[in-house]
Amino acid sequence: MPNPKTLFEKIWEQHLVRQAEGEPALLYIDLHLVHEVTSPQAFEGLRINGRKVRRPDLTVATVDHNVPTTAADRFDIKDLVAARQVEALRTNCAENNIRLFDIGSVEQGIVHVIGPELGLTRPGMTIVCGDSHTSTHGAFGALAFGIGTSEVEHVLATQCLLQQMPKTMRVEVSGKLPEGVTAKDLALGIIGRIGTDGGTGYVIEYAGEAIRALSMESRMTLCNMSIESGARAGMVAPDETAFRYLEGRRFAPKGAEWDAALAHWKSLATDPGAAYDRVVEIDAALLTPYVTWGTNPGMVAPITGSVPDPANATSDAESVSIRRALEYMDLRPGTQLADVAVDRVFIGSCTNARIEDLRAAARVLRGHHVHPKVRVMVVPGSQTVKAAAEQEGLDRIFKDAGAEWRESGCSMCLGMNPDTLSPGERCASTSNRNFEGRQGRGGRTHLVSPSMAAAAAVMGHFTDVRSWDYKD
Amino acid sequence: MQPLRVHKGLVAPLNRSNVDTDQIIPKQFLKRIERTGYGDFLFYDWRLCADGSPDPGFVLNSPRYKGASILVAGRNFGCGSSREHAAWALSDFGFRVVIAPSFADIFLSNCSKNGMLTVVLPEDSVAHLLQNAEAKQNYELTVDVEKATVSDAFGFAAAFPIDPFKQYCLLNGLDDIGLTLRHQDDIARFEIARPSWLSGVGGS
Numbered sequence: 214m215p216n217p218k219t220l221f222e223k224i225w226e227q228h229l230v231r232q233a234e235g236e237p238a239l240l241y242i243d244l245h246l247v248h249e250v251t252s253p254q255a256f257e258g259l260r261i262n263g264r265k266v267r268r269p270d271l272t273v274a275t276v277d278h279n280v281p282t283t284a285a286d287r288f289d290i291k292d293l294v295a296a297r298q299v300e301a302l303r304t305n306c307a308e309n310n311i312r313l314f315d316i317g318s319v320e321q322g323i324v325h326v327i328g329p330e331l332g333l334t335r336p337g338m339t340i341v342c343g344d345s346h347t348s349t350h351g352a353f354g355a356l357a358f359g360i361g362t363s364e365v366e367h368v369l370a371t372q373c374l375l376q377q378m379p380k381t382m383r384v385e386v387s388g389k390l391p392e393g394v395t396a397k398d399l400a401l402g403i404i405g406r407i408g409t410d411g412g413t414g415y416v417i418e419y420a421g422e423a424i425r426a427l428s429m430e431s432r433m434t435l436c437n438m439s440i441e442s443g444a445r446a447g448m449v450a451p452d453e454t455a456f457r458y459l460e461g462r463r464f465a466p467k468g469a470e471w472d473a474a475l476a477h478w479k480s481l482a483t484d485p486g487a488a489y490d491r492v493v494e495i496d497a498a499l500l501t502p503y504v505t506w507g508t509n510p511g512m513v514a515p516i517t518g519s520v521p522d523p524a525n526a527t528s529d530a531e532s533v534s535i536r537r538a539l540e541y542m543d544l545r546p547g548t549q550l551a552d553v554a555v556d557r558v559f560i561g562s563c564t565n566a567r568i569e570d571l572r573a574a575a576r577v578l579r580g581h582h583v584h585p586k587v588r589v590m591v592v593p594g595s596q597t598v599k600a601a602a603e604q605e606g607l608d609r610i611f612k613d614a615g616a617e618w619r620e621s622g623c624s625m626c627l628g629m630n631p632d633t634l635s636p637g638e639r640c641a642s643t644s645n646r647n648f649e650g651r652q653g654r655g656g657r658t659h660l661v662s663p664s665m666a667a668a669a670a671v672m673g674h675f676t677d678v679r680s681w682d683y684k685d
Numbered sequence: 686m687q688p689l690r691v692h693k694g695l696v697a698p699l700n701r702s703n704v705d706t707d708q709i710i711p712k713q714f715l716k717r718i719e720r721t722g723y724g725d726f727l728f729y730d731w732r733l734c735a736d737g738s739p740d741p742g743f744v745l746n747s748p749r750y751k752g753a754s755i756l757v758a759g760r761n762f763g764c765g766s767s768r769e770h771a772a773w774a775l776s777d778f779g780f781r782v783v784i785a786p787s788f789a790d791i792f793l794s795n796c797s798k799n800g801m802l803t804v805v806l807p808e809d810s811v812a813h814l815l816q817n818a819e820a821k822q823n824y825e826l827t828v829d830v831e832k833a834t835v836s837d838a839f840g841f842a843a844a845f846p847i848d849p850f851k852q853y854c855l856l857n858g859l860d861d862i863g864l865t866l867r868h869q870d871d872i873a874r875f876e877i878a879r880p881s882w883l884s885g886v887g888g889s
């Protein structure tokens with residue numbers, strides 16, 4: 214094939230509005246997702262400069278970060294600063310004619326959960342949002358990345374973004390994921406391997422047998438975590454799995470439009486022989502369930518492993534950061550991860566709060582009871598996910614096991630709403646960041662998959678879900 | 686935006702790698718809808734003890750570094766979330782320049798949109814600057830955006846890579862929305878050619 218191109222290169226070229234010597238490319242944005250936290254200053258900027266939203270019809274908003282997850286508090290946000298922010302989004306959307314999935318909407322949810330489930334997210338698109346986990350949408354073969362508030366303003370005003378061309382990385386995952394090893398483990402395994410800045414400056418394309426076998430929801434989990442390796446975006450070439458997922462969704466093209474879109478989507482996959490700046494090869498068969506032990510997602514080990522010893526670090530800087538992390542996490546070198554006890558379990562977030570995640574957690578919990586010392590919160594990613602879970606009776610399984618079944622939102626992924634850890638509490642969390650204080654000041658976060666989180670909830674400590682006693 | 690040409694200032698050393706945006710500005714301060722006033726919350730959990738008193742062990746609480754406008758830190762500075770509040774907090778606190786061996790992508794662009802310069806120097810140069818800032822009283826650096834150099838009064842001088850467009854915007858204090866709006870015709874032309882199945886996802 215003459216001049217073979219990668220998936221990324223095709224989308225980039227198809228969205229180039231302008232490319233001038235010595236300037237970043239001007240890229241057209243197909244879909245701009247907006248939420249309450251990173252947008253108020255952008256709308257304010259437009260107002261100050263007398264500018265308008267260029268394409269409200271390509272802009273969609275939801276409230277997710279601040280919203281309380283109990284039915285009683287949802288319509289009456291007690292935190293007045295948060296309430297003002299939510300109110301600001303309502304006003305901004307109304308004034309600018311932007312569709313908002315507000316609290317109370319049956320389609321409200323975490324921005325990265327509702328985009329795909331509404332069929333807004335589609336292959337070949339450029340998608341941005343003032344949120345780093347926008348990388349999630351790359352699961353569909355879209356170029357999707359997070360931006361800052363000034364860039365949100367730029368996109369609102371121009372529907373374009375100035376971008377330097379990133380480098381490309383192919384992460385080739387061969388073989389099959391073993392039983393009990395999920396997309397979350399794959400993501401943690403990759404970050405553990407390339408590091409929290411291994412992807413900086415790159416767009417990652419995940420490829421190979423193990424990736425093709427993943428469901429759309431698993432691909433979203435994987436692409437979601439791309440930013441944790443520093444990558445600008447993560448993507449998977451669109452295929453039948455993606456097309457089947459999309460067909461019939463609320464905003465997906467219909468009829469002749471669907472046929473035209475589909476033909477285009479089928480042309481997007483990377484051409485044979487296309488070159489990448491870096492290639493990383495992973496053997497899926499060697500992956501295990503993982504648990505993070507430190508204060509960034511790269512500080513991770515297999516569940517069968519132990520907390521590392523800073524004395525064995527390869528450099529002084531690494532030794533210092535391990536020591537600092539262990540001090541914050543209150544862990545001793547050499548402790549088996551399976552011996553680490555948890556106080557809280559959080560099943561939620563844009564990484565792992567879709568229906569398949571909830572099914573996986575419920576399957577572990579069925580017929581078991583949560584450990585008496587552990588408090589478990591299950592927070593569906595959207596109201597659509599919540600309704601689907603209730604339809605299947607998953608909510609009963611969670612409640613029967615002693616877990617809390619809540620309303621949708623970001624919740625304890627970052628604790629901007631009332632859901633937080635108290636100082637010193639240790640949490641098994643299906644979210645994406647274990648930074649200091651992320652889930653509440655002094656809180657200690659261990660990142661795991663939904664089934665690993667559910668197993669920890671029952672045992673009161675981490676445990677290898679591969680040998681779980683399923684009661685189904 | 687204020688232009689940044691040559692900046693001379695006091696250096697504060699933050700000898701940590703992977704400083705994430707949750708540390709630079711914790712989430713409880715992201716609920717505000719203003720663009721200013723974040724300086725008080727910079728590194729909140731590190732600057733203040735749990736009881737709200739300043740932690741004397743944290744570098745930015747040391748009187749020595751009061752008024753610092755150049756921050757030197759370890760690799761992968763600004764990783765994590767896209768919150769521009771991190772750049773606003775640094776800027777509001779008084780920093781105009783951050784020097785590190787590497788930065789996270791979104792943080793880099795957030796800084797440049799706010800007239801802040803990020804300087805990438807090799808690990809050993811950063812280690813040298815960290816050491817000087819710790820050892821020498823009133824240690825200052827001069828950063829020249831036009832020449833793309835960093836230097837001190839003790840013979841340290843290094844060039845750093847800078848994207849020409851970013852350099853141009855910093856030197857002139859330009860707002861890039863204004864620049865893009867000059868290309869409205871290109872944008873309109875692009876829009877006409879977009880296939881119909883791409884339109885109409887939003888709008889109330």
Ligand code: SF4
Nearest residue numbers: 346562563623626627
């Ligand atoms: S769930 Fe967490 S990571 Fe995802 S958008 Fe919400 S706060 Fe961000």
